Amino acid sequence: MSLEDNAKGTGKVWLVGAGPSDAELLTVKGRRLLAEADVIVYDRLAGVGVLAWGRPDAVYIDVGKRAGHHPIPQEEINRILVEQAVKGRRVVRLKGGDPLVFGRGGEEASALKRAGVPFEIVPGITSAIAVPAYLGIPVTHRDLASSLHIVTAHKKDGSLPDIRYQALVEGGGTLVFLMGVHTIRSVTAGLLAEGMSPDMPAAVLERGTRAVQRRITGTVAELAQKAEAAHVQSPAIILVGQAAAFQDMDWYGERPLAGVKILVTRPRERTLRLSAMLRAEGAEVLEAPAIRxxxxxxxxxxxxxxxxxxxxxxxxxxxxxxxxxxxxxxxxxxxxxxxxxxxxxxxxxxxxxxxxxxxxxxxxxxxxxxxxxxxxxxxxxxxxxxxxxxxxxxxxxxxxxxxxxxxxxxxxxxxxxxxxQYETLPWLDLEREFADGRTYAMFTSASTVRGFVKSAGDLRLSGVRALCIGSMTAAAAAGAGMETYTAAKPTLEALVELAKEAAAKEREDGRR
The missing domain is CATH 3.40.50.10090 (Rossmann fold)
Incomplete structure (x- = not known):
């Protein structure tokens, strides 16, 4: 159905929680709505992998906010949602985590209500729970924490919030501070000032559920210094409590492709099986069809x-x-x-x-x-x-x-x-995806290579590591200047094994 056809009907907005970034943590309902949406209004925390579930012909509107830089005010986002819905379109407002856990979903719902626009709320998995789980920390534990407190570490105008540190210290349990990268010193100082033990375990959990996720642990007294030395980037959360010292739950890093991100360039209708095989081995998979x-x-x-x-x-x-x-x-x-x-x-x-x-x-x-x-x-x-x-x-x-x-x-x-035909994904920034040094591109034909090259823009292709299904595919990738690896057999199973071998060698080289 085209946007023009749908304009004859009644528009609606769905405020959808995208989860913390892992595409498979999106709810079943959220995935269905993305596949049906005419317009997808998204922010940076929604996760690029989640956007792959949207229709190729949908309109994608980036309203992303980055720490210290707010290109689109909330009032403008509200206006966009109302404007698109009034035109009769099915609009998904895709928000990182859960739309109502410090996601300003309530403000957007109020704006829609005032404008007479029908809407629904689709909850998502909040990073306050998912990120610690992916980094081996149970936010509650019978022996360590019987309560969980989720706190925002900054106000909507970017200033420091009025956090009742005394109540948090007296309440005990696990404390999770969201959006706190630039306020770690303020948060830890506030806790210490209200009597928290300097030796209380604490952690900064960076970019959780992604291949580049990190866990920086220490005590409340030393956490800020450790985080600054590690150059922690957002998104990250601060976790304080005895659970931060838990050591028996490191499941994510045990898989062969943990820490590896793979762009799957197959046609959209043929990605499902290969993506599932890679995810089963621990890879972060970004479905980025290069051809149609x-x-x-x-x-x-x-x-x-x-x-x-x-x-x-x-x-x-x-x-x-x-x-x-x-x-x-x-x-x-x-x-x-x-x-x-x-x-x-x-x-x-x-x-x-x-x-x-x-x-x-x-x-x-x-x-x-x-x-x-x-x-x-x-x-x-x-x-x-x-x-x-x-x-x-x-x-x-x-x-x-x-x-x-x-x-x-x-x-x-x-x-x-x-x-x-070659695909162009409006929400995909290939330079940013390959900047972390953890990313491979996977090609199953020479045509997927050509499509990828056409959409690469200013990406330095000599910095792309290409996992190729066969010699002809590898020749096309090498001809474009990529570093190539070729599967032992031209099968999906051999491609996955190739990825595991490349990851194992990378880890081995990293230990030398």
């Missing part, structure tokens, strides 16, 4: 080929997308798979075979080496002279495959069924 696969608009050649299916002896697929789009074209025409029952099917590799088997079909031929040249050679040994071969694939495909088939005497129909 679009069925061809002119169906004349496709219609003719499908009308002549009975005359073909072979059906050849060179990608999972080719399988998916071809079968979808059959469904659109109410042609079931019995129409290809007489044909032998060849695939380029395991990923393509896997897509085929989901439809209850199994390949008759798959080469030992998963590329066009080896597929062509294997087919040339099987195809009889004069046999018709149907090759539904991308408009720009490997010519070596068709040449080998023609040399073998086959009658080849090289049928373009989809075009490859």
């Amino acid at each position: 696969l679009v069925p061809v608009a002119d169906k004349k050649d496709l219609d003719q080929a499908l009308a002549e299916l009975a005359d073909y002896a072979w059906l050849v697929f060179t990608s999972p997308s080719g399988v998916h789009i071809f079968l979808e074209e059959l469904r659109k025409r109410r042609m079931d798979v019995r129409r290809i029952a007489h044909m032998r099917i060849a695939v380029i590799g395991e990923g393509t075979a896997g897509e085929l088997t989901q439809a209850g079909l199994y390949p008759d031929l798959m080469p030992d080496v998963y590329d066009g040249a080896h597929l062509g050679a294997a087919l040339a040994r099987e195809v009889k002279p004069g046999e018709r071969v149907l090759l539904p694939r991308a408009r720009i495909g490997n010519r070596e495959l068709t040449e080998k088939l023609k040399d073998a005497g086959a009658d080849v129909t090289d049928l373009p069924i989809y075009d490859t």
Whole structure:
């Protein structure tokens, strides 16, 4: 549905908590609303990975606030929400953590109420609980803390808040101060002034749930000095209490890809499995599709080929997308798979075979080496002279495959069924994503490399470490100036193993 079409209806705003940054900590409802939204109004704390759940054609409005720099006043944010909703649009106001835990969601709700705009609140996981959990600290523990107190460490105008330190010290338990990077000295001094023991355990938890997360621990008396020496950046929280010294819950850092961020550049509809595999090994995954696969608009050649299916002896697929789009074209025409029952099917590799088997079909031929040249050679040994071969694939495909088939005497129909278009993500700042030195880009085809390069802008490509599924992909990445790593086999499983090997080597080098 376009924005213009939706403008005929009634607009609405959803104030959605995005959680602390890990894309998988977004609620199921939040993810659904992002996928349906016409407009997404977001801030920096929402997490770039979460934005990947939004529609590619949605309008993205960045109202991000950074410590010490507030480019868009709250009143302007309120105006934007009302303005977009009045136009009849479905608006998601995406807020880091929970919208009502020091997120100013109440102010935005009041503005919407006054303007007569319907809205809903979608709670999120607050960083006050999630960040300590990711960094090995239980905010409550039967032996250490029976209460939890969450406090903001600055006012909306940036000044120091009027914190009742005496009540916090007397109350005990775990104290969590949000948005406190620049007020650590004030917070610790206030606690000490009201009688807290200088030896009370404390921690600063920086950029929690992300690959670059850090835990700086000490005592209340020394925490500010330690944080300054470590050059702590926001977002970070201050945690004070006996739980800060807890040592038995370091689960995040035990996984092979902990501390590694990976940009997955596959087409949006094909990212799910690979992203899940990487996250299971501990990686922070940023889904950043570099290409979009679009069925061809002119169906004349496709219609003719499908009308002549009975005359073909072979059906050849060179990608999972080719399988998916071809079968979808059959469904659109109410042609079931019995129409290809007489044909032998060849695939380029395991990923393509896997897509085929989901439809209850199994390949008759798959080469030992998963590329066009080896597929062509294997087919040339099987195809009889004069046999018709149907090759539904991308408009720009490997010519070596068709040449080998023609040399073998086959009658080849090289049928373009989809075009490859480059993606541009308005919310993605690649320079910032690669600045931390923890990030790899993962490529599953040469076309994803080309799409990434096109969207890279001023990014220094020589600083990009590319995890590549095969030699052709690696050649494209190397040609663009990237540092390349190539999987042992052109499979998703081998790509994940490659990432683990690169991370292990990086850790080993770091210890030298």
